[in-house]
Every structure is written in structure tokens, then in C-alpha cells.
Amino acid sequence: MDLNRELAEQLNDKIISGEELLAKVSRFGNVCGISKLQKKIKQEINFLVKTLQLGLVKKEHLLCTNLHHFCALVNTLETCNELSSVLQHFSFKSDGDSSETTKRLCVDVVADKGRTWMKVVARNPRALSQLCTGAGEYGQRNVIDQAKEFLACAKQHPFMFKPPQIVFVFSSGIEESLCELLEDIGVTIVGEHMPDSCPYQFDEEDESDEEEEAVSEEGTLTPQQSTSIADVVPNRLNLDVTTMLAYVSALTNGGADWEYKQPILKGQALRELKHPVKPVLDSLFEGKELLVCRSAFESFMTILNTLGGPGEKKRATEFIPRITIVEDGEESFEHLKTGGKVKERSRVVFATGLAQKAVTVTANAGFVRSARNQGYEFPVFVHESRALTEGKQFGPPLSF
Structure with a gap:
């Protein structure tokens, strides 16, 4: 009887330590996969609670619980x-x-x-x-x-x-x-x-x-915005369509304080005022060889000619001579399923990056996240998205 009581007390201590562990884990809420760890810890706690309630406590329950491993894992995270x-x-x-x-x-x-x-x-x-x-x-x-x-x-x-x-x-x-x-x-x-x-x-x-x-x-994929990234990436960058659009956009070149009717552009303007994208890209591009695959370049020019304003087209004309156009990469990524955020154009862009041994620069966080969930990791720098906006400005610039 005394032994059973002692085991029950030890089991209760394990449950308490598990709950304390959950509290620690909650501090890492933005880390990809943390919800999986929380679920595993909760499963261990629930099993121990049920065992204690049923009075079926055995020494093996204390020895076999995975809470010891999860505790070590959380300590490592810290x-x-x-x-x-x-x-x-x-x-x-x-x-x-x-x-x-x-x-x-x-x-x-x-x-x-x-x-x-x-x-x-x-x-x-x-x-x-x-x-x-x-x-x-x-x-x-x-x-x-x-x-x-x-x-x-x-x-x-x-x-x-x-x-x-x-x-x-x-x-x-x-x-x-x-x-x-x-x-x-x-x-x-x-x-x-x-x-x-x-x-x-x-x-x-x-x-x-x-x-x-x-x-x-x-x-959740957290976009990397630290300019120190320029010190760690190789000297060759592969530019996505989204990056070229962001670089020449009126929004990133002084147009963030205009009014915009579209909610998505309003949101991007507010983000640009707080987190300017152009300085991040300028720092990243400095001293680097800039590449773009042919299909991405053609898509960029089509979008620019259709939606770009005079200033955006002028900036593109000045930027294009800095870029080397290369042929599309041929890697098929046979196990990477298309659909949703995984579009064929994005597959080609990232295949080109691998073929050229270049870090791909993109605002397409959705593709990176979807590929990661399918087991694909790419050398990538992710920045915030900015659209072409010069033709959609109206009213006097806002005063902030």
C-alpha cells in the first residue's frame, strides 16, 4: 500500500513537471513544428492522468514515459x-x-x-x-x-x-x-x-x-529580413519574379505614403513604412551576381508592361542590365506535388537556383512553406511581397 502511494506521488510529480514543460514550450509558439511537440507532451500527460485516476500505477509507467526526453528537447531549444x-x-x-x-x-x-x-x-x-x-x-x-x-x-x-x-x-x-x-x-x-x-x-x-x-x-515561415544575410549567402543570387517586382515597385521607392483603394495594397503600404524592402534587397544584392531564368524574366516583363507605371518601367530599365538571363532549370522535383501554392513557374525558378548553385530570392513564402512540408528544402532568402502600385495611387500622399 505504501509502495502504491509512493508511486502515485511520483506519477503526480511527473504530471506536474509535464504541465510545467508545456508552459515552457508555449514561449516558442512561432517556431515551425512546435504544435506537434505540444501535442506529444499533452498525450503523455493525459496518459499519466488517466493511469492515476484508474489507480493502475506501476513502476513501468514512470520509467517508460517520454516526458524525460521531451524535457531534454525543450532544454535544448532554450x-x-x-x-x-x-x-x-x-x-x-x-x-x-x-x-x-x-x-x-x-x-x-x-x-x-x-x-x-x-x-x-x-x-x-x-x-x-x-x-x-x-x-x-x-x-x-x-x-x-x-x-x-x-x-x-x-x-x-x-x-x-x-x-x-x-x-x-x-x-x-x-x-x-x-x-x-x-x-x-x-x-x-x-x-x-x-x-x-x-x-x-x-x-x-x-x-x-x-x-x-x-x-x-x-x-509559419518567418521571412528573413536581416541585412546580415549578405555575409552568409553565396555570391550568386537567383531572382524570382516577385523579387524583381518588389525592387522596381513604386511602393518600395517612396510611394508607401500614398492612398490605395485595394486592401492588399493598403496593407503592403503600411508594412513598407514599418519594414522597407528596398534597403534589404540593396544590401543583399551588393557585390553579388544576379541571375534570372528566362521564363521568370518573360513573366516579369509581361506584368511590367501591363501594370507598371512610368517610374516603375524606368527603374526596371535601369535594373535589367545588372541581371544575367539564364536558361530555365530542368530539375523536375518528381515528388513535389503541384497545386495550391506550388505552381509550375515557381518550380522552374527554384530548379534554376539549384542548377546555378545560387540562392533563390523570393517573396513567395507560400511555395517555400509548401515545399518544406513535402520534405524539400531550398537555399532561399524570403522577403516581404510588394506589388506594382504606381498606377493605383490616388489622392495626395498621406501624412504619417
């Missing part, structure tokens, strides 16, 4: 810079696999705007080491298997044309031999280093075909 997403999935093919089988990998944390992928490991250090020696059940994957999959997947999803850095966070620590092996294959280790509890001989060639859990998550 140490990261420039969070991009949580529990984001990526598709990849294993090294040396000649089949068309595609695997899915769940990355716990994507940080540094995409430059860093992190996996959080909360297991007992000795158990981790023993599993790597083959002490686990048949087919059970170990942390070395997982590290190799992360490295293979990262090569297939480059950020700014370089594989993301792979970081494994061991919240309970890691034994020295296993740490050295992971570092040797290219994984950065975070966590306390501990002496080996017993001698190990790891099987470095052990492979597993078991797939990672697939996680699909809708989220």
Missing part, C-alpha cells in the same frame, strides 16, 4: 540560436542503396536558420554504449546507425550548398569511446563526457534498414 523548426522530417536515400526506397528522418531541432540539425538523446550512457556493441534486440537501431543516417540525409539537403552540421545532444552524458567514434564520423557532440563503464568494441559496419518516424507539420 540554448539554440535562430530556431527554424522542431520535429521536422526529411526524406533521403541511404548511402550505397541502389533501390528507389526513400527513408524519412525526424530532426529534433533545426537551428541557425537551417545550418544546424540536432538530435536529442536522453538515454542512459551505459545503455547507449552497450546497444552499439550489439547487445540490443535484433534489428534495434543504435546511436551510430542514427548518426550515419543523419549524415547521409544532410548531404541530400544542403543549406547554402553545404550539408547542415549534425549535432547530437546527450542530456544524460555519453561515454568516451562512443563519443570519439561519433566525432570521427563527423558528428558534433554536446553533453558530459564520462569514462567507459567497461571496454567496448563497436561494430562500425553495422547497418539497419529500419525507418525513422515520419513527422509532417504545418508551420
